[in-house]
Amino acid sequence: MERKRIEIPADVKKVESVGEEAEFPFDISPMYEGERIRKNEMYVELGGTEQPGFELVLALPEEEVEDMKVTIVGPDLEEMEEGKAYPYAMIYYVAGSQVETDLEPVIERRNHDFQNYLEGYMHLNQRYDIWIRIGKGAIKKGLKSLTQIAKATMMLFKNELPFIEKIEAVYITEPTMVEKTLNEVAMPIYDERDARVEALHDEDVDEFYSCTLCQSFAPTNVCIVSPDRPSLCGAISWFDGRAAARVDPEGPNRAVPKGELIDEIGGEYTGVDEFAKEESGGEYERVKLHSFFEYPHTSCGCFEVIGFYMPEVDGIGWVHRGYAEPAPNGLPFSTMAGQTGGGKQIAGFLGIGISYFRSKKFIQADGGWYRTVWMPKDLKERVSKYIPDDVRDKIATEEDAKTIDELKEFLKKVNHPVVTGVVRPVDGKKITEGWVEEEEEEEVVEEAVEEAAPAPAMQPAQVQPMQPMQMQLPLQLPQLQLPAPQQAGGGVKLIIKDAKIYVDKIVIKKPEEKKKGGK
Amino acid sequence: MVVIAVTGKGGTGKTVVSALLIHFLSRNHNLLAVDADPDSNLPEALGVKPRKTLGEIREVFQVSRDEMGTMNKEQWLEGKIYAEAITEADNFDLLVMGRPEGEGCYCFANSLLRGVLRKLMRHYDVIIIDTEAGLEHFSRGTISGADYIIVVTDMSKKGLSTAKRIKELSSELKLNFKQIFLVGNRIMNGMGEDIIKEFADEEGIELLDVLPYDEEIVKLDIKGEPIVLMDENSDYAERVKKIATRLVGDGNGKNEH
Numbered sequence: 001m002e003r004k005r006i007e008i009p010a011d012v013k014k015v016e017s018v019g020e021e022a023e024f025p026f027d028i029s030p031m032y033e034g035e036r037i038r039k040n041e042m043y044v045e046l047g048g049t050e051q052p053g054f055e056l057v058l059a060l061p062e063e064e065v066e067d068m069k070v071t072i073v074g075p076d077l078e079e080m081e082e083g084k085a086y087p088y089a090m091i092y093y094v095a096g097s098q099v100e101t102d103l104e105p106v107i108e109r110r111n112h113d114f115q116n117y118l119e120g121y122m123h124l125n126q127r128y129d130i131w132i133r134i135g136k137g138a139i140k141k142g143l144k145s146l147t148q149i150a151k152a153t154m155m156l157f158k159n160e161l162p163f164i165e166k167i168e169a170v171y172i173t174e175p176t177m178v179e180k181t182l183n184e185v186a187m188p189i190y191d192e193r194d195a196r197v198e199a200l201h202d203e204d205v206d207e208f209y210s211c212t213l214c215q216s217f218a219p220t221n222v223c224i225v226s227p228d229r230p231s232l233c234g235a236i237s238w239f240d241g242r243a244a245a246r247v248d249p250e251g252p253n254r255a256v257p258k259g260e261l262i263d264e265i266g267g268e269y270t271g272v273d274e275f276a277k278e279e280s281g282g283e284y285e286r287v288k289l290h291s292f293f294e295y296p297h298t299s300c301g302c303f304e305v306i307g308f309y310m311p312e313v314d315g316i317g318w319v320h321r322g323y324a325e326p327a328p329n330g331l332p333f334s335t336m337a338g339q340t341g342g343g344k345q346i347a348g349f350l351g352i353g354i355s356y357f358r359s360k361k362f363i364q365a366d367g368g369w370y371r372t373v374w375m376p377k378d379l380k381e382r383v384s385k386y387i388p389d390d391v392r393d394k395i396a397t398e399e400d401a402k403t404i405d406e407l408k409e410f411l412k413k414v415n416h417p418v419v420t421g422v423v424r425p426v427d428g429k430k431i432t433e434g435w436v437e438e439e440e441e442e443e444v445v446e447e448a449v450e451e452a453a454p455a456p457a458m459q460p461a462q463v464q465p466m467q468p469m470q471m472q473l474p475l476q477l478p479q480l481q482l483p484a485p486q487q488a489g490g491g492v493k494l495i496i497k498d499a500k501i502y503v504d505k506i507v508i509k510k511p512e513e514k515k516k517g518g519k
Numbered sequence: 520m521v522v523i524a525v526t527g528k529g530g531t532g533k534t535v536v537s538a539l540l541i542h543f544l545s546r547n548h549n550l551l552a553v554d555a556d557p558d559s560n561l562p563e564a565l566g567v568k569p570r571k572t573l574g575e576i577r578e579v580f581q582v583s584r585d586e587m588g589t590m591n592k593e594q595w596l597e598g599k600i601y602a603e604a605i606t607e608a609d610n611f612d613l614l615v616m617g618r619p620e621g622e623g624c625y626c627f628a629n630s631l632l633r634g635v636l637r638k639l640m641r642h643y644d645v646i647i648i649d650t651e652a653g654l655e656h657f658s659r660g661t662i663s664g665a666d667y668i669i670v671v672t673d674m675s676k677k678g679l680s681t682a683k684r685i686k687e688l689s690s691e692l693k694l695n696f697k698q699i700f701l702v703g704n705r706i707m708n709g710m711g712e713d714i715i716k717e718f719a720d721e722e723g724i725e726l727l728d729v730l731p732y733d734e735e736i737v738k739l740d741i742k743g744e745p746i747v748l749m750d751e752n753s754d755y756a757e758r759v760k761k762i763a764t765r766l767v768g769d770g771n772g773k774n775e776h
Contacts, residue, residue, distance in 0.1 A: 034638025039607050049602065109591055125598035126591055194588040213626040235581075235627035239589045252630070302624030321622055355585045 001188045003058050003101065006091060006181055008073055012174055015076065018069045021151040025142030027119040028152060037122045037133040044080045046088035048131035052178050053088040055130050056186045057108035065095040067166040070150040074174030077134070078144055087178035088132060089171065089186075090150075092157070096165035105193055107161065109243070114156035121149060127190055128182060146171045197239070200227045201360065202267065202289070207255045209241025210275060214300040214343075220280040221300040221343030222287065224256060224272055228361040229289050233302035234353030265426050266291040266365040284345050291365040292316060296350050301341030303351025305379065307363075308336055312404045313411055314432055315373030315418040316366070320354065323376040325398065328407045357383040367422040367431055373411055374401065388425075391417065520641055521767050522664065524648045524657070524696075527671035528681035529558060532704040535736060535746050536671050537649035538564035539759040542747040544767055545610035548644040552608075554615040555650040555662065562606070562613060566745030571603045572617025573661075577628050596628075597635045612643075616656055632661055645767055652681050658692050667766055668699040669727065672718075674711040679718050686722060702762065703729035727765070728758050 008014055047053020080086060094107060108126075115123035120138025124131040134143070143149075150169040157167055172178050202208075204227065211223040211231050223231050225241040236244075236253070244253035259271030267289030276287045276298075286295040292307060299306070305320045310329055319327045319336070326332045340349040350363075362368045369391050377397035384392065394414040401407035411419055421434035525540070527533040538561060541552045554561040554569075562569040576599045584592060606613040620629075640646055648662060656662045670685050672678035686699055701724045703715035712729050719726040733755040739746055749756060 034635075034640075035642050036601060036605070036612070036639060038612065040609075105589055109594075112591075112594055122601075124594075124601050126594050129598065131598065131602060197588050211627075213630055214624070231627070233624035233627060235584055235592075235624065240592055240627075243591055243593075300624075302626060304623065358585075 001185075001192055003060055005058075005060070005064060005093065006170055006185065008071070008170075008177075012073055012177060013075075014071055014073045015145075015147070016069065016071050017147045017151075018066065020068055020155065021148060024148055024152050025144075026121070026138055026148075026152075028117050028156070029119070030117055032119050032121075033113070033116045035116070035119075035122055037120070037135045041135050041137065042133045043082055043136045043139045044077070044134055045085040046132040046134070046173070047129075048085055048133075050085040051087045052128075052175075052182055053130045053132070054128040054178075054182050054186045055090040055092075055108060055111050055126070056189065057092045057094060057104045057111075058189075059099045059101050059104055060093045060095055062095040062166060065093045065166040065168050067168065068151070068154060069168045070147045070154075071168075071170045072146050072150075073170065073172040073177060076145050076147075076173070077139070080173075082136075086173050087175045088130065088173055089178045089181055090130075091170040091172070091181070092154075093168040093170075094157075094164050094166065096163050098163045099165075104189075107157070107164070110157065110161065111153065114153050114160070115149070117156060118149065118152055128186065146173075200238070202226045202228045202258075205238070205258075207242075207257050208269075208272065209236075209238065209245055210254045210256050210279065211236055211241065211252060212254075212279065213252045214302050218298075218300040218302075218341065218343030220283045221298050222276045222279045222284070223300060224275070224287065224289060224297065225253075226267075226289055228359045229267070229297075230353045230355045230359075232297070232300050232304070232351045232353050234304045234355050237355070263288060263365075265424075266294060267361060268295070280343070283343075287345070288365065290359075290361040290363055292350055292363045292371070293347050293366055296345060296347060297352075298343050298345045299340045299349065299351030300343055301337070301351075303337070303341070304354045305352050305357075306333060306336050306340060307350040307352060309348040310373070310404065310407070313373055313408055313418055314435070315411070315416070316363070316371050317374035318352075318372065318379065319376060320379045322378065323398075325376075325402075328374055328396075328401055328404050330403075354379075354382065358386045361426075362386075364424065364426045367417070367424045368426075369395075370417045370422050370425065371432075373416060373418055374407060520643060520646065521666050522640070522646045522648065523667045523669060523766060524650050524654075524665040525669045525671060526650045526652055526654065526685055527704075528652055528675075528678045529556075531671045531673045531675075531678045531681075532730075532736075533669075533671040534559045534561050534564050534649055536669070536702060536704065536730075536759065536762075537561060537647055538746045539749075539756065540763050541565060541611060541647050543760050543763045544645050544647070545608075548767065549642075550611040550645045550647065551640065551643040552611055552613045553646060553648040553650075553662070554613065555648050555656045557616075557618050558651065559649055561649045562615065563743070564746045565608065565613070566747055567606055567608045567613055569613060569615045570606045572615045573600065573604050573632070574617025574620065576600060576604050577620060577625065577632065580628055581623065581625075592627075593631045593634060596631050597638075600632075600635055600639070616661070619655060629659065629661060633663070636661060637663060652685055654685070654688055654692060654694075657689075657694055664694045664696065666697050668694070668696050669702055669762075670699065670724070671702045671704050672715065673703070673705045674707075674714055679714075682718070682724075683722060686724060698725065700725050700727045702727050705732045706730065707732045727762050730755055730758055 112123055115121055120135040122133040150171055154167045154169055158164055208224050208226040211225055214221050225231050225236050225238055227238045230237050241253045245255045256275045257271045258269045262268040262270060273286050277285050287297055288295045305318050307316050307318045308329055309316055317327055319333045321333055323333060336349060340346050340351060356362060369388055372395055374396045377399055380397050394416040396407055396410045400410045419435050421430050422432045423430045525533050525537040544550055580596055604614060668689055670682045672682045689699060701719050706712050706729045715729055716726060731754060735749050739749060
């Protein structure tokens with residue numbers, strides 16, 4: 001949408017004023033933030049629930065902005081009736097060598113902060129939702145015109161955001177014009193911004209943001225929030241991280257410079273690795289943002305959804321907090337979450353936020369949606385529009401399968417990619433072999449993939465997960481129905497930390513030969 | 520700003536005390552009443568119809584946050600709280616905290632809420648918080664602290680042991696309060712008064728007053744009518760007024776803090 005000055009029809013009343021105001025009849029200080037003007041102390045209300053209102057920042061070429069000019073279109077404060085609500089539009093034209101369209105929302109958001117510094121003026125909400133109250137006290141102290149408000153706000157904009165070289169304000173209270181400008185100019189711009197969010201990717205930005213709000217529960221958890229990966233709790237997007245880091249750079253959301261790209265597909269960056277090492281107290285040295293198996297993101301305990309690898313089908317299932325039944329691997333969300341949470345990096349399990357399903361890079365290193373075989377119906381419906389058409393119907397829900405056997409049956413029937421081998425869309429590489437033809441006894445035999453841990457005397461082999469062994473093998477894995485316990489010497493490394501183990505008696509025996517012919 | 524938390528075992532009459540303090544203090548002070556007890560009925564005691572609870576708004580936030588795009592979530596929450604959660608009564612504002620959160624992660628929502636509430640609260644002269652004995656909102660940090668804690672108790676053993684627990688808890692939570700007080704309520708005879716005094720001495724809590732049993736309060740309660748309709752010249756009401764003045768001043772330019 002083209003950026004241009006708002007046209008003001010000739011027959012509408014307007015008042016113009018240029019130049020800085022020497023004095024204001026109100027105090028200006030951050031101390032007034034949060035000030036609430038109560039109904040019976042209110043002179044007038046602007047916008048709010050009864051009247052339309054919006055605020056908009058437009059970046060314009062320098063020659064089109066007249067610095068420190070204010071135009072009030074429609075009735076000004078003195079012409080308003082006490083106790084009434086009026087429509088309200090605040091439009092700012094800004095210019096400067098660094099001012100670009102991308103910065104419009106960033107500048108616009110500060111209108112809230114700056115206007116709340118004004119004594120006797122309450123500003124709430126954003127965009128087309130704004131709600132302003134002006135106190136009777138402010139009028140008594142000499143506030144006469146919205147021009148004074150606009151000039152004070154512009155002064156703050158220029159002081160606090162020095163890259164703004166020129167700023168001009170148009171405040172509109174005339175009902176038809178507020179409506180018309182809202183619908184024809186502001187709304188399309190807000191929509192355009194939201195569309196840009198969808199199109200913003202990790203590669204388009206220089207910094208990601210951390211979140212350590214959860215570290216009280218999960219001390220080694222390092223949440224990295226990128227445009228393609230929202231926080232695990234689902235609450236924090238890259239934009240939220242950026243907003244919080246600007247307000248409090250040393251707070252729970254800090255900027256993490258990306259550094260060098262190490263693995264484009266897995267999403268590994270030197271900056272993120274360094275940060276992870278530092279913040280986890282050295283526990284983890286590498287984190288790949290879009291990988292399920294290899295150096296996955298840590299899982300805090302707050303995650304909305306947990307992903308779990310099912311070796312039997314060589315696919316990944318996802319279950320959300322609200323689904324109380326066991327997943328096809330026999331475990332409910334709570335059990336898996338209990339074992340994975342606490343800031344651990346566990347290959348084979350991954351906590352995520354629901355909004356990560358929207359990401360174009362959703363576990364792209366491991367096949368994304370094409371590796372996904374199961375999710376509860378509720379969850380699937382919630383994210384359905386983000387699932388590619390050609391695999392949507394091939395992902396089972398509890399209505400199709402509740403156990404591994406039923407799931408196998410279903411996947412075979414619909415010919416899910418995992419059956420014949422998954423080709424990951426990101427680079428067209430075939431990443432899984434698919435199922436080997438089933439034997440008569442319905443056990444899948446599979447030998448090719450156990451590079452990491454060749455186990456000698458295996459029981460009838462199930463499909464083994466490939467990578468999990470690269471990581472330290474968490475103690476819980478056997479309980480978690482991963483491969484059947486292997487015999488000693490299988491290349492498994494056990495690291496036990498801070499453990500207090502009390503054992504009454506340990507008996508180690510060779511497995512007995514199966515007796516033939518009953519008891 | 521003076522923040523007073525009124526607490527005690529359920530049924531001891533802490534809501535009656537809170538409501539009357541709010542009623543009297545709001546005449547001369549810019550006051551925020553906070554209902555931080557999901558089982559209390561502070562709005563009814565005040566004769567105010569409450570709007571949405573903070574808990575309800577937090578739930579709306581949890582389900583709609585994915586659709587907010589680049590909107591600022593703190594501003595969104597603040598707007599909702601100001602527009603939908605704060606009830607404007609004639610002389611004061613009321614905020615109902617509501618039920619604690621459900622499943623899922625509320626770290627971010629609560630962190631935003633804390634910020635919004637802190638900014639909001641500093642603009643009032645007096646904040647009265649009617650809170651359950653577990654002081655949950657304090658321990659979670661949604662309410663950051665109190666200057667005075669008033670523990671209301673009746674003559675019962677349970678009321679007194681809850682009072683003792685609250686005293687311990689409030690020190691553990693590091694609320695940085697200036698003082699903790701005891702108020703005896705519904706005390707029918709000299710024996711009851713002695714029990715309360717003895718307890719206050721033993722525990723080292725200053726006893727603010729011992730309020731009598733009041734027939735009118737019971738009647739209002741039975742009819743479900745607001746406590747604040749009671750006779751203001753009654754012995755009970757006069758005593759609560761004195762407590763209010765003691766803690767906050769009389770509002771006529773006397774600033775005690």
